[in-house]
Amino acid sequence: MTDEQGLRERKKQRTRQALSDTAIELFLRRGFEKVSVADVAAAVEVSKPTLFRYFPAKEDLALHRIADHQGEAARVVSDRVSGQAPLAALRAHFHARLDAHDPITGLNDDARVRAFNDMLYTTPSLLARLVRYSDRDEELLAGALVEAGDGDGLTARLAAAQIITVHRRLAEENWRKLAEGRAIADALPEAHADADRAYDLLGAGLGAEYDR
């Protein structure tokens, strides 16, 4: 029943976890750029090449938690109840994540989460890496949309691109609200409204505003 995978595998997972945890700990305390990978490696008592065998780049030490959300949008579309439109499922899901104060929505006032988001949105190299994760997400979502039936490949890819982009923008928008010092109780209703606005635009187009 337990997923016993042998001592070796267990150790590897523990090392991986320790590296990521320690790294984030240090990053939050001293800032991403003020911590060298050598520092992280030393703190975990591991050599530098070993660290890079676990994480391909310094940025991934900070982002691999986010990587766990990989393909979430695609999953929402694939797993939606039959009869529901993809966009409706995504909209509902986003609202739910908002209510759950999911960090990926940018709207979470836990001190550590906020510090993490601040770091994320103010460190160019982290943002760049985040975009690359988003690209993969977009690809997966496009696949799920094609699977969903309507539209050709191009339409699906365009739609996926727009959707993922809007998610990123909404998260950034929410983070900005908090960064401006607003309380989460104050910002949450607005965040819901923003999300609805965004999904209205996605669904009905920019036409009403910019095409006539």
Next chain:
Amino acid sequence: MTDEQGLRERKKQRTRQALSDTAIELFLRRGFEKVSVADVAAAVEVSKPTLFRYFPAKEDLALHRIADHQGEAARVVSDRVSGQAPLAALRAHFHARLDAHDPITGLNDDARVRAFNDMLYTTPSLLARLVRYSDRDEELLAGALVEAGDGDGLTARLAAAQIITVHRRLAEENWRKLAEGRAIADALPEAHADADRAYDLLGAGLGAEYDR
């Protein structure tokens, strides 16, 4: 009448040009990652710190031409004839750039341009830098849309994000067509159709496909 700015300024501009030109030359010949900045500096007979005084990062040596297009979308919106909708102006502009085989559309079969695009779309760090240029573009476009009157700030930012994203996707789509070996005469009509499809989606929304 001439923009005589003194010997100093002229020399600086020439050095800058020489650096960019030589760098692109070398990048196209041997590949971006196989050329070190030291190589470029040596070829131009300039020291490494001097090179970095002209270009903040290696990627900018390759991309600063593209940077000249900075704010193009915003300009199209600002300069549109009165009475024309922003989205209509952007659509028309994109079609025009397509017909002009503008490299930024991805649809250009000149050997050097193709080589450059191949490099651009297959080198992660270049793509990452391109995204950062796009961010600036997006910001400017959002400003222009606010200026254009309709819609609040959030709507403008969302719209700008979607538009810039779609442009990137279309360019990538076009590049892919050529990369698959298709002739430009063959791909051009399809590119126009793709652009119309994309702008239809932007204007009328994903609704018809994914929201009901």
Next chain:
DNA sequence: GAATCTTTTGTTACTCGGTTGCATTTTCCG
């Protein structure tokens, strides 16, 4: 449980992008 095979690790040394401090040269300007 020893012998062996395989995977993981550490060490050392390296490449490359980018920066710093300082002395030197070059342009500008009175």
Next chain:
DNA sequence: CGGAAAATGCAACCGAGTAACAAAAGATTC
């Protein structure tokens, strides 16, 4: 011409990431 200001070169440095090879540790077989 002479000196202030700007641009350059030099040398040394930092940090991310990699290569080579030897050492260690887990897995496997008898």
